[in-house]
Amino acid sequence: MNNVELSVLMCTYNSEKYISETIESILNQTFSDFEFIIVDDGSTDDTEAIIKKFKDSRIKYYKLPENLGIGKASNYGLEKVKGKYIARADSDDIYYKNRFEKQKKFLDKNIDFYVVGSLSEYFCSNEDNERYKYCKNYIEKQNNSILTEKDMHEKLYWYCCLINSSIMARTEVIKKFGYGDFRIGEDYKLFYELNKRGYKITNINEILCKIRVSDKSVCSTNTLEVYRVLYEIKKEEIKNLFKSDNRKVYIWGAGGLGKNLYNIFKQDGFEISGFVDGSEQKWNTEIFNMTVKSPYKVISSSKNIKVIVASEPGRFSIAKYLKGMKYNNLIDYLVF
Template identity: 35%
Template structure:
């Protein structure tokens, strides 16, 4: 009898942490799963650590050599037996009832294709850190809108339907941002969700893939931003994609207010035409992003004029936090002028 869930774990030189990851799955409150571990040509003791576990639900598959993350994740296209695929990276830890919570969600909401949740940071010793928790957006429309600006899922928390994963032909060549790109493609066709609960402990250590491949990640993320704008039919999507990327990484120094203003007008117009996102809610989100740019770039004397820009402003979008902070920026500008 086939398992309900395939828990997928890619492993490359994971000897220090994979034991904790495996234990967190074997001790789940939901037991109808297989744990599919794909060894991507590890050269340390990763395989030896895995083989110490004597549990028939574990299936260990070996790549013929080190193939990289995208290839390794796509082994699930042919090997996953479950109706659902749950991702857990080989250095992270799933909370005890994670699979049960997500399986129950899909049973109650069969129209959804993808379900994730919040996370907390742990250090190399699996201790909670002082970092803020990994809190992701909740609500189908909010998640979908926010995906345009940032990844709205903790990868090690996600579970998705195997049939849809195969329909979309799995991960594409965007590693180490291949998960974000897949989530975008899923959300373009199907409703997605995040449970308002912590599902995973995300480990921070010196060998995190995102740290080792930061420059490659930037290039891939820029390509993702460009493709998102191309999907909206926005001309010059590559140049605008770079501006959208600067919002993703919260680096507003390179571009001027006029650049962001032009990008937002293009996005606003495209969405009104295509109705990809609910118009009012999306334009309120655009206004919030516009406020963030004003504040982060320290507009000062021009702050209020920029905030009340007629192309983006609506009285119903404005809140006291935005108004107060913008007013303080303006006062600083006038204070400097009077000195």
């Protein structure tokens, strides 16, 4: 397998419950000429034994001596990749049989594109799971609305709208930049950097991946660690937003995200002048000794203030409203 066309890279940690189903969906792809690199990030359950039950020469298994986190494990795996293209996989997701075939054909034909993802659907064994309902009702719909390179370019500045386990990419460019050495957000760091540097990215307009929501899923996790990583990734754009002129900066979103961003900005010396929120129930309430106001009274087409959008469910509708008020992405507003 010296001239392998495709390398599949999957990192795993304590994935004994679902990894067998994932591996089967990869080995049964209609495009079969690939090496399958599995990096075990220090699992302590039966993950290793399950992987070794698969007697397939395409599988190359590596186990790290301790849990280093997904970012470092991914970069370790990149060192082993030999294929022209690299396809990422997560150890609890399921892939349609023609995923690799369709994505490889796209990259073969469109030499000016460097990364291609696909539409996806979230699934869960317990559909009453609140995290699943959040991902299904908000994240899935938002991600699956991004169908062009232009849309992808804009939205990647907003959030990680490209699902890492859905991508196929040109190996040379992924190796050139590598993943962030984070335990969360490592993929967004890579995609954000590629997007800023003008590498063309898009989605195939077809569902090719099923993304599992489990107790370990992070698609709706709202923690200070997540926000700090997002802040570090977007730091250059944040600095530009604050320093380009003397307009005041407001946060649109009086929930947990908005409050955490306020504290992060404050720690780095960036001044937030106020909060607005689309929910009438929050108007005239107090946050950090500031009165939450209606955005429809504060924001005008004269662009007298700048806006940081701090609402995951509402980011698309808020950005649409701001565009209608002649606001420009990264100049007059920034989406988290």
